[in-house]
Amino acid sequence: MPENQHNSSNDNKLVDFEKRCRQHGLKITPQRVAVYKTLVGMDTHPTAEEVCQKVRDEISNISLDTVNRTLHTLSEIGAAFVVEGTGQPRRFDGGLEDHQHFLCMKCGKVIDFHHKPFDNIDIPDELKGQFKILRKTVYLEGLCGMCMHIENKSIIE
């Protein structure tokens, strides 16, 4: 149990991943596993294109379409995440007062809210040394009231 903790934790990840697929009725294909492994192994935040390049070390003829589709699938079942806001057309905000953003993951709407304690988050000195921080905010994602409502209705029907 001691030694190769790293590998066993990777193995666990894979086992968890396969379990998660089964729970969602998804087949365990080599492509899916390869995309997942590759993504987890990258410490950047790759685009589908970048993941595709790397997966091809393993499955040389995997198509970009599959990688794209798989990445979306992974984020649907919670095995991966989409970095906040990316993949959406650029949105502008003229409100200069302090406020925070909530993104509805379903309809894509961005909704303002304001919670005073979020205005002045304390940044640790360690980060201040590494970066020049120009903006800091709390960012929430989930379902907005409307989409929550629609989802509940579709369960009842």
Add this chain to the structure above:
Amino acid sequence: MPENQHNSSNDNKLVDFEKRCRQHGLKITPQRVAVYKTLVGMDTHPTAEEVCQKVRDEISNISLDTVNRTLHTLSEIGAAFVVEGTGQPRRFDGGLEDHQHFLCMKCGKVIDFHHKPFDNIDIPDELKGQFKILRKTVYLEGLCGMCMHIENKSIIE
């Protein structure tokens, strides 16, 4: 001074805006003013396309390119903001451990960091009622070490 506080505050905004333009050596064009006024007047987080539609009520033949360019200019001089992450190709993240994101506004790189106190931000009940919150994070933007370095060099040279 009492009565139409609203209008006077709008006027102030415009005066401030024009001052801000002059400080940055930007001309006060009708297009710029119209785009700014329109954006400030919208309480959504419009895309350039949406702003363009609305500005055309005022300047019917303004080009989308101008609106786009102007919106970028506005965010460069701090008269508007780009909503976190938007406008970038979709980026994926397989790291399921708690961490936060820092976006370099110059090179577009997303860098992970981890600050324990950010893992469990307290969401007020008021928001919990309004939304189904699936993710919450602290999000930072600024200049990464590399871009900070480049910027300093170019000042010296």
Add this chain to the structure above:
DNA sequence: ATACTATTTAATATCTACTCCTATTTGTCA
């Protein structure tokens, strides 16, 4: 082992957001 169905490939098409180009127009400053 078999049959059923999900999945993949590959090529094409489409759409939208954005950027680039160039001639023309227009603020600004002297």
Add this chain to the structure above:
DNA sequence: TGACAAATAGGAGTAGATATTAAATAGTAT
């Protein structure tokens, strides 16, 4: 008022993402 640099309109071009197709492949449940 005139000259210059900045900004704009309009069209063309690019990139990213998605959708469509078809035929081939490969998990999975029985």
